[in-house]
Amino acid sequence: MENIFIILLGLSMIYIAATSRLAAHVNMLIVQGWLLFFVCLTGFAKEPWFNWSMVSGSGAIMANIPHIVGFLFVIVETLVVKAFIIPLFLKKVVKKTNAHRDTEANIPHFYCLFISSVILFAGFLIANIDAPQFKLIDSMYFGVSIAIIITSLWLITIKHKVLSNVIGFITMENGIFLLSLSVAKEMPIIVNLGVLLDIFIAVFILGMLVREINNEFDDLEVSHLSDLKDYEYND
Amino acid sequence: MINLILLFPLFACLILAIFKKKFLNNLMVNLYAVLHFIVATAACLNIELLPMWSGNRFFAADNTNKIFLMVMSIVFLATAIYNNGYIKNNEELTKKIRHYTYMILFFVFSMTGAVLSTNLGITWVFIEGTTLASAYLIYFHKTKHSIEAAWKYVFICSIGIALAFVGIILLTIATGNLNTLFYKELYVNAQLFNPFWLKLSFVFILFGIGTKMGLAPVHFWLPDAHAEAPSPISALLSATLLNSAFLMILNVFRITVFAGCDGYARIMLMTMGFLSLFVTAVFVYHINNYKRMLAYSSIENMGILAIGTALGGIGMLAAIIHLIGHSLIKASFFLTAGNILELYGTKKIKSVNGLLETDRKTGWLWVLSFAGIAAFPPSVLFISEFLMIKSMFLKGHYILSVLFLLLLTIVIYGLGKAVIRMTFSSKTEETTPISFGWNMYLPQIVMLFLAFLTGIYMPQSLTRILLAGVAGF
Numbered sequence: 001m002e003n004i005f006i007i008l009l010g011l012s013m014i015y016i017a018a019t020s021r022l023a024a025h026v027n028m029l030i031v032q033g034w035l036l037f038f039v040c041l042t043g044f045a046k047e048p049w050f051n052w053s054m055v056s057g058s059g060a061i062m063a064n065i066p067h068i069v070g071f072l073f074v075i076v077e078t079l080v081v082k083a084f085i086i087p088l089f090l091k092k093v094v095k096k097t098n099a100h101r102d103t104e105a106n107i108p109h110f111y112c113l114f115i116s117s118v119i120l121f122a123g124f125l126i127a128n129i130d131a132p133q134f135k136l137i138d139s140m141y142f143g144v145s146i147a148i149i150i151t152s153l154w155l156i157t158i159k160h161k162v163l164s165n166v167i168g169f170i171t172m173e174n175g176i177f178l179l180s181l182s183v184a185k186e187m188p189i190i191v192n193l194g195v196l197l198d199i200f201i202a203v204f205i206l207g208m209l210v211r212e213i214n215n216e217f218d219d220l221e222v223s224h225l226s227d228l229k230d231y232e233y234n235d
Numbered sequence: 236m237i238n239l240i241l242l243f244p245l246f247a248c249l250i251l252a253i254f255k256k257k258f259l260n261n262l263m264v265n266l267y268a269v270l271h272f273i274v275a276t277a278a279c280l281n282i283e284l285l286p287m288w289s290g291n292r293f294f295a296a297d298n299t300n301k302i303f304l305m306v307m308s309i310v311f312l313a314t315a316i317y318n319n320g321y322i323k324n325n326e327e328l329t330k331k332i333r334h335y336t337y338m339i340l341f342f343v344f345s346m347t348g349a350v351l352s353t354n355l356g357i358t359w360v361f362i363e364g365t366t367l368a369s370a371y372l373i374y375f376h377k378t379k380h381s382i383e384a385a386w387k388y389v390f391i392c393s394i395g396i397a398l399a400f401v402g403i404i405l406l407t408i409a410t411g412n413l414n415t416l417f418y419k420e421l422y423v424n425a426q427l428f429n430p431f432w433l434k435l436s437f438v439f440i441l442f443g444i445g446t447k448m449g450l451a452p453v454h455f456w457l458p459d460a461h462a463e464a465p466s467p468i469s470a471l472l473s474a475t476l477l478n479s480a481f482l483m484i485l486n487v488f489r490i491t492v493f494a495g496c497d498g499y500a501r502i503m504l505m506t507m508g509f510l511s512l513f514v515t516a517v518f519v520y521h522i523n524n525y526k527r528m529l530a531y532s533s534i535e536n537m538g539i540l541a542i543g544t545a546l547g548g549i550g551m552l553a554a555i556i557h558l559i560g561h562s563l564i565k566a567s568f569f570l571t572a573g574n575i576l577e578l579y580g581t582k583k584i585k586s587v588n589g590l591l592e593t594d595r596k597t598g599w600l601w602v603l604s605f606a607g608i609a610a611f612p613p614s615v616l617f618i619s620e621f622l623m624i625k626s627m628f629l630k631g632h633y634i635l636s637v638l639f640l641l642l643l644t645i646v647i648y649g650l651g652k653a654v655i656r657m658t659f660s661s662k663t664e665e666t667t668p669i670s671f672g673w674n675m676y677l678p679q680i681v682m683l684f685l686a687f688l689t690g691i692y693m694p695q696s697l698t699r700i701l702l703a704g705v706a707g708f
Contacts, residue, residue: 133431136408149401153394162386169393176397180404187356187407190293191416194360195400201367202393209374209386216379225383228459230518230527 033083123147141182148175268315313678399443405436425493461530466573511538519649557619589662
């Protein structure tokens with residue numbers, strides 16, 4: 001069941017690679033947030049404690065507090081932050097800066113589609129490696145998340161608008177989130193909280209800087225940000 | 236007392252936010268610096284001042300990180316004193332200064348957290364915290380160039396640190412059935428780890444945190460950010476932030492040592508170290524901005540630290556001595572660069588002439604800082620670099636040691652050319668004389684004095700602390 005959601009996550013990266021409208025990219029971030037939620041939900045559904053009886057009566061709630069906290073945390077992380085607050089914030093930035101399209105990518109869109117498909121395919125191949133080391137992880141999660149991370153990094157390098165770079169950064173974080181699900185163990189909740197907070201503030205600061213760049217340079221081309229160098233430098 | 240330095244910034248920010256008085260800004264930074272210094276000294280001397288406030292599960296001082304804490308304290312105290320004069324000379328809006336103060340407090344807080352943390356995950360969180368806190372500080376002047384530097388800094392470092400998190404996830408795969416990220420438990424159980432995943436995780440963490448530490452080939456944010464930040468911030472970035480990233484790499488490296496697959500990690504550290512030296516040698520040769528020059532010198536010194544770590548044994552001891560010396564001297568160098576920027580209003584090396592005639596004290600501080608960083612005896616860096624070369628000879632790396640010396644010579648030539656041109660040339664144009672208060676000279680004098688003094692005489696107690704810090708590498 002969760003494989004469907006994971007494959008859809010991989011496909012959403014292909015869609016991001018092939019389109020140029022920033023609003024579509026932000027919508028795909030919402031989709032990715034929901035998909036990550038469903039992946040987590042299917043993971044939870046396999047646990048023996050996960051049913052309605054855990055919230056029936058105060059005694060059951062007290063006994064299941066760590067599980068409930070973990071579950072609530074996942075809801076906050078995927079649905080509230082990844083699928084709601086960050087896309088909402090980015091939509092505002094898109095509106096403020098009037099940057100609706102990232103047209104002049106270094107590579108034509110057809111090739112983007114092709115290359116991201118190849119990366120995803122490589123991810124599926126990784127998922128099918130039959131080595132003793134891969135017994136320690138859930139290989140489907142691992143392969144697709146590596147594909148998402150690599151596609152995001154590659155998209156960051158070819159896109160021309162700073163806002164596209166921010167979106168690439170967030171999809172990379174989604175890939176890392178999926179990777180952390182490939183390990184059966186859970187991080188301590190305090191680490192998870194810190195990670196979530198950091199990513200949230202990082203996106204916020206990047207968004208603020210995008211606005212400042214827009215005010216200072218009149219548009220969001222990355223090429224404006226190449227004035228600092230070691231030769232022929234004016235200050 | 237450790238909890239105190241982690242809680243104080245939060246209270247200080249709260250007080251600042253409530254009272255909004257101008258005099259409180261500098262007061263809070265100075266108070267925090269003094270408190271930080273007292274706590275670090277107590278930790279180094281193993282004195283428990285307030286047992287109630289001693290560390291907790293997630294933060295504690297141990298043999299290695301207390302050296303880093305002490306270095307950070309000295310540099311922060313010096314920077315805080317300098318900052319008083321700097322703020323007075325820069326007429327800015329009270330609100331902007333208040334934001335600057337918040338961010339300095341948060342910046343030092345997150346560095347302290349990163350250094351003291353006993354858990355790999357928490358260290359990661361605080362290292363990312365340093366990026367976010369210092370982003371505003373780099374953007375402080377709000378010019379086109381500072382926005383570019385801040386953007387590059389946040390973006391490159393965030394991606395690097397995200398990749399380091401991939402490394403942490405891979406490390407949890409390597410740990411098998413052990414579900415913990417506490418360093419102590421990781422060290423004890425290291426031999427049971429899966430070597431394949433451990434090696435892979437070290438690659439990710441080295442490249443990810445190496446971005447923050449400024450190792451080539453992932454150093455690109457560093458010259459821009461150091462050059463555009465206000466000078467006290469440049470000093471903090473170079474002399475404390477890079478060290479705290481280095482500590483995280485060191486801790487993960489120690490896991491590979493305990494797991495017995497450190498050969499591979501050493502090769503990677505060695506490669507990145509020499510690449511850093513090479514990059515500095517290439518770029519510093521024709522440099523035309525003196526703050527960028529100092530930033531490249533930081534990359535070089537981080538490279539030397541990586542090489543020392545890779546060598547192990549005496550090399551590791553040399554790396555720690557080098558770290559102390561570099562922090563003290565480089566902070567003094569950057570603060571003096573701040574004076575020069577105030578005097579001439581430009582960062583171009585060509586436009587700065589006759590520094591000794593313009594301001595004798597600044598000129599001599601500039602020359603002495605250069606002598607320190609170039610490792611002229613009695614600078615403590617002479618000892619560390621000498622030990623490092625000795626260690627290379629002992630291990631039979633003859634070609635590497637020749638390469639090391641050659642690259643260092645090129646770097647010293649590049650630095651020396653610029654420093655001599657700036658100080659000993661004759662003055663061409665009249666600059667408006669600015670007189671600095673004592674607090675813009677004294678911090679540099681004290682730090683240089685310490686760096687030169689430890690080069691001549693290293694007390695027994697200090698040697699003992701250093702040896703305890705590097706035990707096990």
